[in-house]
Structures are given as structure tokens and as C-alpha cells.
Amino acid sequence: MIPLLFRRLALGFVTVWLVSVIIFLGVEALPGDACTAVLERDAHGEALAKCRTDMGLNAPALARYADWAGAALQGDFGVSANGQESISQIVGYRVRNSLLLATGALSVGIPLSIFLGTMAGLWRDSWIDILFSSGAIFAMTIPEFVAATILILLFAIWLGWVPAIVLTPADAPPLEFFPEFVLAAVVLTMIMIAHIMRMVRSSVIDVMASDYVQMATLKGVPYWQIVFRHALPNALLPAINVIALTVAWLLGGVVVVEVVFNYPGLGRLLIDAISDRDLPVVQAITMIVAATYVGVNLVADILGLLLNPRLRSHHMGHR
Amino acid sequence: MTTQPLIDIRGLCVGFRGRSGSMLPVLHGIDLQVCRGESIGIVGESGSGKSTLALAAMGYLKHGLQRISGEVIYNGADMFTRTAAELARIRGGQLGLIPQNSGQALTPTLRIGRQLDEALRLHCALPAGAHTARAIDLLTQVRLPDPAAILRRYPHELSGGQQQRVAIAMALAGEPDALLLDEPTTGLDVTTQAHILELLRDLARTRNMAMVYVSHDLGVIARVCDRVQVLYAGETVLEGPTRAVLKTPAHPYARGLLASIPRLGESTLPRALEGRPPSPGSDRTGCAFAPRCALATDHCRAIHPPMVQGGTGQESRCLYPEQIAQMDMSGSGAPLSCCPRNSPLALALDTIAIRYDRPGSFARFMPARPGPPATVDDITLTIPQGETLGLVGESGSGKSTILKTIAGLLPPAQGRITLGDGTALAPRVDKRPPDQLRRIQMVFQNPDESLNPRHSVADILAQPLSLYFGLAGPELRRRATEALETVRLGAHYLDRRPGQLSGGEKQRVAIARAFAAAPEIVLCDEITSALDVSVQAAVLELLNDLKARHKTTFVFVSHDLTVVHALSDRVAVLYQGRLCEIGPSATVYAAPSHPYTEVLLNAVLEPDPDHAPHLLTADVAELSPPACGCPFQRRCPVKLGQRCDTDTPPWQKGADGHAIRCHIPLSELNKTGRG
Numbered sequence: 001m002i003p004l005l006f007r008r009l010a011l012g013f014v015t016v017w018l019v020s021v022i023i024f025l026g027v028e029a030l031p032g033d034a035c036t037a038v039l040e041r042d043a044h045g046e047a048l049a050k051c052r053t054d055m056g057l058n059a060p061a062l063a064r065y066a067d068w069a070g071a072a073l074q075g076d077f078g079v080s081a082n083g084q085e086s087i088s089q090i091v092g093y094r095v096r097n098s099l100l101l102a103t104g105a106l107s108v109g110i111p112l113s114i115f116l117g118t119m120a121g122l123w124r125d126s127w128i129d130i131l132f133s134s135g136a137i138f139a140m141t142i143p144e145f146v147a148a149t150i151l152i153l154l155f156a157i158w159l160g161w162v163p164a165i166v167l168t169p170a171d172a173p174p175l176e177f178f179p180e181f182v183l184a185a186v187v188l189t190m191i192m193i194a195h196i197m198r199m200v201r202s203s204v205i206d207v208m209a210s211d212y213v214q215m216a217t218l219k220g221v222p223y224w225q226i227v228f229r230h231a232l233p234n235a236l237l238p239a240i241n242v243i244a245l246t247v248a249w250l251l252g253g254v255v256v257v258e259v260v261f262n263y264p265g266l267g268r269l270l271i272d273a274i275s276d277r278d279l280p281v282v283q284a285i286t287m288i289v290a291a292t293y294v295g296v297n298l299v300a301d302i303l304g305l306l307l308n309p310r311l312r313s314h315h316m317g318h319r
Numbered sequence: 320m321t322t323q324p325l326i327d328i329r330g331l332c333v334g335f336r337g338r339s340g341s342m343l344p345v346l347h348g349i350d351l352q353v354c355r356g357e358s359i360g361i362v363g364e365s366g367s368g369k370s371t372l373a374l375a376a377m378g379y380l381k382h383g384l385q386r387i388s389g390e391v392i393y394n395g396a397d398m399f400t401r402t403a404a405e406l407a408r409i410r411g412g413q414l415g416l417i418p419q420n421s422g423q424a425l426t427p428t429l430r431i432g433r434q435l436d437e438a439l440r441l442h443c444a445l446p447a448g449a450h451t452a453r454a455i456d457l458l459t460q461v462r463l464p465d466p467a468a469i470l471r472r473y474p475h476e477l478s479g480g481q482q483q484r485v486a487i488a489m490a491l492a493g494e495p496d497a498l499l500l501d502e503p504t505t506g507l508d509v510t511t512q513a514h515i516l517e518l519l520r521d522l523a524r525t526r527n528m529a530m531v532y533v534s535h536d537l538g539v540i541a542r543v544c545d546r547v548q549v550l551y552a553g554e555t556v557l558e559g560p561t562r563a564v565l566k567t568p569a570h571p572y573a574r575g576l577l578a579s580i581p582r583l584g585e586s587t588l589p590r591a592l593e594g595r596p597p598s599p600g601s602d603r604t605g606c607a608f609a610p611r612c613a614l615a616t617d618h619c620r621a622i623h624p625p626m627v628q629g630g631t632g633q634e635s636r637c638l639y640p641e642q643i644a645q646m647d648m649s650g651s652g653a654p655l656s657c658c659p660r661n662s663p664l665a666l667a668l669d670t671i672a673i674r675y676d677r678p679g680s681f682a683r684f685m686p687a688r689p690g691p692p693a694t695v696d697d698i699t700l701t702i703p704q705g706e707t708l709g710l711v712g713e714s715g716s717g718k719s720t721i722l723k724t725i726a727g728l729l730p731p732a733q734g735r736i737t738l739g740d741g742t743a744l745a746p747r748v749d750k751r752p753p754d755q756l757r758r759i760q761m762v763f764q765n766p767d768e769s770l771n772p773r774h775s776v777a778d779i780l781a782q783p784l785s786l787y788f789g790l791a792g793p794e795l796r797r798r799a800t801e802a803l804e805t806v807r808l809g810a811h812y813l814d815r816r817p818g819q820l821s822g823g824e825k826q827r828v829a830i831a832r833a834f835a836a837a838p839e840i841v842l843c844d845e846i847t848s849a850l851d852v853s854v855q856a857a858v859l860e861l862l863n864d865l866k867a868r869h870k871t872t873f874v875f876v877s878h879d880l881t882v883v884h885a886l887s888d889r890v891a892v893l894y895q896g897r898l899c900e901i902g903p904s905a906t907v908y909a910a911p912s913h914p915y916t917e918v919l920l921n922a923v924l925e926p927d928p929d930h931a932p933h934l935l936t937a938d939v940a941e942l943s944p945p946a947c948g949c950p951f952q953r954r955c956p957v958k959l960g961q962r963c964d965t966d967t968p969p970w971q972k973g974a975d976g977h978a979i980r981c982h983i984p985l986s987e988l989n990k991t992g993r994g
Contacts, residue, residue, distance in 0.1 A: 209382065210423065211418060211420060211423040211424045212423060212424050212425060212426045212427070214379075214381075214418075214424070215416070215418055215424035215425070215426075215486075216426065217379065217410070218374070218377055218379055218410050218411065218416040218418075219410065219411035219416075219437070219438055219441070219489065220406070220407040220408060220409070220410040220411030220412055220441050220442060220493070221407070221411070221437065221441060222403075222404075222407050223403070225437075229426075229429070229437070230426045230429070233428040233429075234426070234427060234428050307428070308427075308428070309427065309428060309430075309473040309475070310427055310473070310475050
């Protein structure tokens with residue numbers, strides 16, 4: 001199993017490296033560079049040449065890639081094109097804020113969706129199943145900006161329970177986001193529940209029809225013990241990968257929801273950076289998102305291996 | 320019997336609601352009484368309702384099934400009216416179930432120890448501290464080696480026979496009064512099957528348990544049951560003492576079923592039982608078996624026969640029980656078509672070795688370590704045109720692996736395969752030119768998996784025809800119809816999909832697909848083992864016919880020695896991927912043979928109450944071949960000593976191309992043979 005982990009880890013690094021090359025090349029291919037973005041209308045003649053020399057843009061592309069990648073490995077993404085601020089610092093707060101929002105959504109969303117999926121699967125085709133399943137599909141199909149607007153209207157404007165949008169600055173301490181980010185987290189939870197819930201539901205249905213659940217019934221195991229000991233550990237295995245994708249999606253910044261709620265997360269920073277043509281920031285965010293996807297999926301694979309004895313001993317070599 | 324029955328099933332009808340909304344019965348008024356210490360066999364084809372009956376005895380019906388009428392009385396109360404808590408106490412306690420496929424019936428994420436402990440916790444009065452000791456005790460009772468280690472294993476880490484033994488131990492944990500066994504040994508090797516049945520016989524005797532065996536295999540029933548009930552289309556057609564039912568069956572269906580079983584003693588093919596049972600919900604005015612019965616008259620089709628006394632203690636649902644004895648039920652009379660002597664070569668395998676473990680991308684950079692011995696090693700075979708070569712051996716003997724290598728699905732690690740005209744076959748199927756592909760065709764074990772469910776039969780047959788012969792349009796359709804006719808299916812099957820065919824019909828379509836390519840060599844991988852015996856006999860007859868007409872060369876793999884015996888000209892016996900014995904079928908099945916062939920033949924069960932298998936006491940299946948010496952060294956009952964562990968035995972040539980790989984001289988082997 002250890003060699004397998006190393007192989008996965010190595011593959012993960014290769015993936016992140018490839019992403020970094022593609023991003024770098026993409027930025028190279030774009031017309032203009034950091035200097036044209038900073039200088040805007042003055043980007044010609046001596047000013048432009050001086051800026052390029054100052055920023056080291058005249059060096060060959062390979063050398064610049066090596067510089068950038070080397071610094072990025074140490075957590076230093078350079079300075080943003082316009083404000084001359086440290087990117088690591090700006091992005092650092094935004095990552096924390098996105099993490100905060102994702103944690104809020106996941107801590108409610110994962111247990112809730114597993115619970116709803118299990119109930120729907122156990123009472124397949126009953127009114128519980130129809131209610132849960134169609135409710136989840138409904139929540140998933142409404143576009144998130146519509147759901148967000150409706151929630152704001154309902155809870156912020158009519159009922160006045162929570163603020164409509166987030167006004168806290170990006171670098172505020174985490175607790176200050178508390179009542180403000182609730183609506184955003186609720187919208188995210190609504191979107192993610194349907195995916196996980198439907199996966200859990202179909203896998204619970206499969207497992208409950210399996211020979212070993214029938215055997216457990218005929219061994220005289222009470223119903224809920226069958227569900228918790230025999231069925232759920234097997235039924236949740238296929239759900240791990242769906243959960244991993246959801247987690248990665250949430251951690252990577254959820255652009256629309258952050259923009260609607262004015263939430264200072266990674267997604268909104270990305271939108272701002274793109275409209276400002278702040279390419280170093282775009283590069284940094286993309287790298288972080290790529291690394292997050294790779295990391296989360298790696299964790300999901302390891303978790304799958306740990307929870308599934310068949311995979312585990314298969315890879316350890318004794319079948 | 321005068322004693323009170325332990326389980327008393329009366330007039331049980333079970334059905335499901337069909338698409339039209341009407342109730343379609345699968346069990347019709349079944350009566351079954353089982354007393355303490357008695358073992359009853361329930362026999363029938365697939366779909367006869369025998370498993371439903373066994374589960375119903377525990378008050379359990381599969382999803383979608385409902386009880387229509389009747390009752391299952393256990394301990395004075397109907398199982399179907401008991402509360403969930405009462406059922407949970409009885410199931411796994413007084414009534415134990417041994418499932419068909421223990422590999423799937425054990426929860427994959429729980430260690431054996433936890434699953435046994437659960438059974439003990441629920442049904443055993445012992446304090447929790449004594450559970451482990453009791454679990455080890457149970458595993459020892461079912462003769463599992465190293466029980467303490469097995470407790471720590473997961474189900475997939477055990478072999479099929481070990482899983483079955485664990486399931487038996489689990490059923491015994493509740494100290495049951497009765498065991499219900501749903502095809503307890505189907506899918507196991509002959510040797511493992513024989514051992515498990517002996518174990519169950521012993522347990523029944525020592526614990527005075529009642530046993531209900533559900534099986535399609537009359538050989539199993541003959542070995543373990545006192546009484547037999549034969550089910551046909553959800554209804555009991557024959558009931559009586561095992562000996563009487565097997566010797567002088569008083570129902571034409573039982574007669575036909577017995578005749579369709581291939582036997583080692585017969586030199587002709589078994590007689591197939593044509594037709595198939597009516598589907599649930601079809602008209603039941605006449606006798607359900609009448610459409611397939613040679614004795615049927617208009618009277619049979621008009622009235623539903625009652626159960627009547629049929630002599631020798633049997634009760635039969637037949638109007639003419641006295642005529643049954645006159646039915647001709649000896650083999651089909653079809654003599655085995657034999658391959659002409661000295662015909663030219665069709666296929667040659669030269670010192671083939673096959674490995675499953677391939678060095679991964681990382682291992683290549685590591686220092687080379689001596690790997691485990693090859694899965695299949697040193698296979699040299701020459702097969703003349705028109706011959707049927709049978710490959711036999713237990714699971715894991717590498718017989719299917721060799722077929723895959725011939726087909727190019729698994730490249731050999733070493734050695735080469737040549738066709739009769741000297742063309743060397745490329746190791747991988749994607750490197751072979753279309754003509755080579757056409758010349759070798761394969762038929763797989765399970766037609767449900769080898770036929771695409773979304774293709775019609777016409778599409779399935781069109782593939783080889785258009786691929787190898789470039790046919791299209793009406794000509795393609797004509798040739799597809801012809802291909803169907805070679806397997807005795809009518810043109811109206813062309814537009815059906817596999818889902819609309821019975822198991823036997825599906826396998827015929829798979830055979831037709833192989834023959835549509837006009838192949839020289841057909842590889843058959845356990846092609847009858849998923850079929851009922853009656854259908855199996857028909858498929859064997861078909862293959863024999865094709866062999867005679869097309870002069871095709873067959874390589875026929877089966878774990879069933881009687882099936883291989885029925886069809887093969889020559890037989891090769893494999894153990895752990897190494898050849899032990901090869902020779903003409905009649906010679907291999909007679910003494911002298913390799914000690915392993917001896918073990919296999921001795922374990923064969925025949926549907927004959929006077930036949931008992933001879934078993935070795937401490938015989939356990941192995942998972943990998945030894946590094947050197949004779950592959951059979953660890954299990955051999957007549958092992959010589961040191962020499963068997965270190966030296967690869969020589970081929971000893973007998974008459975007619977018979978060869979045995981053993982250190983014991985042929986003349987000595989003769990004496991150790993059966994007799």
C-alpha cells in the first residue's frame with residue numbers, strides 16, 4: 001500500500017507541475033504583460049522598457065518560469081501587478097475565508113446528505129424517498145444566484161434574521177464573519193446535497209439488496225444493526241469520491257455565490273484579478289485551486305483504500 | 320413418521336405482482352414436513368421456486384414476493400405472523416441458513432471474527448469474554464486450518480471452500496435445530512464439495528439436526544438426503560425416499576432429469592430434456608410438465624393431476640405412474656464422434672508460461688527479486704484437427720488462463736503458440752491479423768455477460784460475419800439465419816435480445832456467434848456450468864454434433880469431470896498451472912492415473928445412493944504452486960519423500976499417447992488406483 005501512496009503522490013505533483021506550465025505558457029501567449037497592465041496608457045517607449053527591466057521581464061521565458069515556480073514552491077507568489085502588495089498575503093486571507101465558508105457548508109451538508117440519502121434508500125419509493133429526492137433535485141436545479149436572491153429576500157429583507165451581504169473586510173478575524181456568511185453557506189449546502197444524496201441513495205439501495213444483507217437478516221441481526229454495521233460501511237465507499245469532488249469545488253472558491261453575497265473569498269478575488277488583468281494573482285489562485293483538487297482527491301483515494309479491505313489487501317499483494 | 324415435524328409447511332403459495340397487476344404465483348400449494356434428525360432434498364431446475372421455498376421456511380421472502388396463502392409452522396406458530404423481534408431470535412438461532420454463495424453472503428467490510436462474534440452475541444448465552452474461544456472452537460469444528468488467523472481475515476482473503484466453511488460455522492453458532500442449505504456446494508470444486516458434504520453429514524448426525532438441502536445437483540442429494548421432493552414450475556411433482564426416487568422415479572420429469580446427468584460410467588452422451596418450464600402465471604389447467612413429457616396424452620393436458628401413491632413410498636403428480644418405468648432413458652444413443660487418428664496438427668503450445676504479476680513502473684527500477692513461481696508453467700500441448708481436448712482441474716489450476724492465452728487476451732511470459740500451418744500467433748490479440756482472429760473463437764462461461772444485452776441476436780451474429788467476411792444486407796441476414804440453424808434455433812430468434820432468451824438459448828447464440836466465423840479452433844470456457852443439467856445435456860449434444868459436422872477442434876475447459884468425460888477425445892489434467900496427466904479420455908479416466916487425477920475422480924458425486932466418494936482426510940486447497948519439485952507434493956496421498964519436493968517428475972509414457980508426470984512408476988500407480 002505504501003508504494004501505491006507514493007505513486008499517487010508523485011502523480012499528484014506531476015499534475016500540479018503540468019498545470020503550472022500550462023498557466024505560465026497561457027499567460028505568456030496573452031498579448032501584453034504585467035508592465036502594460038500597470039502602466040496602462042503610458043505603456044510605450046522608455047517607461048515600458050524601464051519597467052520591463054525592473055521587473056525582470058526581459059529574461060528568457062524559461063528563467064522566468066524557474067524563478068516564479070521556485071518562489072511559488074516556498075509560498076511566495078510575488079507581488080500583484082497593480083498594488084505592489086504581496087500576493088501571498090492577499091491570497092492567504094482569501095484562502096482562509098473560502099475555507100471558512102466551505103467548512104460551514106460541508107459540516108452541515110455532508111452529514112445531512114448522507115442522512116437524507118440513507119433514509120431515501122432504505123424507504124425506497126415511499127413518500128420519504130420521493131420528498132427527499134425531488135427536494136434535492138429541486139434545490140440543485142435552481143441557479144445559485146436565484147436561490148441566493150430568494151434567500152436574501154426571505155431571511156434578510158422580510159424576516160431580517162441575518163444580514164443580506166457581507167461587509168466585513170477580507171482580513172478581519174474569522175468570528176466577525178459569523179452571522180453574515182450564513183446565507184452563503186446555506187446556498188452552497190443546497191447545491192451540494194443533491195449530488196451526494198443521490199449517490200448515497202442508489203448505493204444504499206444496491207447494498208440493501210445484496211446477499212450479505214439478506215444473510216445478516218437471516219442470521220437474526222436486528223434491522224438497524226444491519227443498516228449500521230453491514231450496509232452503511234459498504235454503501236458509503238462509492239460516495240467518498242463524490243464527496244471529494246464537492247469538497248474540492250467548495251475549497252476552490254465558488255465564484256457566483258461569493259460575488260452575490262460580496263463574500264471576500266478566493267472566487268471573488270479571482271473575478272477581481274481577471275477584470276484588473278492582474279495576471280500574477282490569477283496565476284497564484286489557479287495554482288492553489290489545482291493543488292487543492294489534487295490534494296483532496298488524493299485524500300479521498302487514501303480514505304477509500306483504508307475503508308475498503310478488498311482494495312487494501314489487493315494492493316498489499318495477497319489476494 | 321409419527322414424531323411431530325419441526326418445520327411444517329402447509330399449502331404454501333407465494334407470488335409476485337406482475338406488470339399487468341395480477342398475482343403471478345411462483346410456489347403452488349407446497350407441503351413440506353421436516354422432522355428432527357431428518358434431511359430432505361429439494362430438487363428442481365432454476366426458476367422452479369426451490370430457493371424461494373427454503374427462504375420461506377425462515378419466514379423470509381425476497382423483495383417483491385408475497386405470501387398468497389398457506390402457512391409455515393415452526394414451534395407452534397406461523398413464521399409469517401411472528402413479530403420482527405421473534406423472527407430475529409429464531410433466524411440464526413434455532414433455524415440456520417447456509418447460503419449458496421458465501422463469498423457474497425459475508426459482509427466484505429467486516430473481519431470473519433466480528434461476523435462470527437455477532438452471531439454469538441445474538442444467539443448464544445455465553446459471556447462476551449468466551450466468544451473468541453467459542454469462535455475458534457466453531458472454526459475447528461468445520462475443519463478450517465489455523466482458526467485464530469482466519470478470525471482476523473476479511474472474507475475476500477479466503478478461498479471459496481473456506482468461505483463456505485465459515486458460513487457453516489456461523490450457522491452453527493446459534494446451535495440450530497434445523498439448517499436450511501441453499502445450493503450449499505454449487506460453484507465449489509469437486510474435492511471441496513465432497514469434503515463439505517461429508518462435514519455436513521457428520522454434523523447432522525452428531526447434533527441430530529434437521530436439514531433441508533436445496534440443490535439442482537442430484538449427486539449432492541443422493542449423498543446427503545433421506546427424502547427428496549422434486550419441484551417443477553413451483554409445485555411438488557414427486558416426493559419420496561431418496562433411494563426410490565433415484566432408482567425408480569415415479570414421475571417422468573424426475574426420470575428425464577436423471578437421464579440428463581452425464582456419468583463417468585456411460586460412453587454415450589446423456590439424453591437432453593427438451594423444452595422449458597412454463598413461466599409464472601401461465602395457464603395451469605393441465606399437467607405443468609405435459610408439453611415436455613413423452614407420455615403426455617390429451618387427458619394430461621385437460622386435468623391437473625393430483626398427488627397419488629406411486630409405489631416404493633413415493634407420491635407422484637402423474638396420471639400414469641405405472642408407465643414411467645417403460646420410458647427409454649438410457650443415454651441419447653448419440654455415439655461420441657471421435658477424431659480421426661493421425662489427422663494434421665491444428666494448434667501447438669510450446670513450453671508456455673504465464674504470469675499474472677507484472678513488474679510495475681516502479682519495480683523496474685528496483686533491484687530484481689526472485690518472483691513467485693509462474694501461475695502457469697511448462698505447458699506443451701499439440702492438438703490435432705478435429706480433436707476435443709478437455710482441460711480439467713480445480714479452480715486456480717490455470718485452465719481458463721491457458722484459454723485466455725491461446726485467445727491472445729493474456730500474453731504468455733514465455734513460450735510460443737503456433738497454428739497447424741506453422742503460423743506463429745502473436746501473443747496479444749490486437750497484434751493478430753483478422754484471419755488469425757477468425758480461426759480461433761472463444762465461447763465464455765456466462766452468456767449473460769458475454770452477449771451485449773442491447774444488441775439483438777441478429778446484431779450479435781452480424782459482427783463476425785461482417786468483420787471476417789465483409790457481408791452486408793440480405794446476404795448477411797441469410798448467413799445469420801444459417802448460423803442460428805446450426806445451433807437449432809429458428810429464424811424468429813434474430814430479432815430478440817439476450818434478455819428475452821433462456822439460459823440455454825443464450826449459450827446457443829454464443830456458440831452460433833463463434834461458429835459464424837467458420838473457425839478452426841473453438842475455445843470453450845466452462846460453457847455449461849451456468850446451465851441446468853437438462854439444458855447442459857442439450858448443449859453437449861449440440862457441441863458433439865458440430866464437432867462431427869464441421870471437424871472443428873475444441874479446447875474444452877470444465878471443472879466438471881463428467882462433462883469433460885462426455886465430450887472429450889483427450890483429457891489434460893492440470894494442477895496449479897502444471898500438467899499432471901494427459902491422454903485419451905478413456906485411458907485417463909481408467910487406472911493407472913496420476914495421484915491428483917485419482918483424488919479428483921474419487922470426489923465425483925454420482926446420482927446414485929450406493930455411490931460414496933473416497934476422500935483424503937486432511938485435504939486442503941492450495942493457493943500457489945510450490946517453487947520446485949512436483950506441483951502436487953503438498954497434497955499427494957502417496958508422496959515418496961524428498962524427491963517429490965525437489966525434482967520435477969518425468970513424463971512417463973503409456974499406451975496411446977497417455978503420459979503421467981509422477982515419480983512413481985506406472986506399474987506401481989496401477990496398484991494405488993481405485994479398486
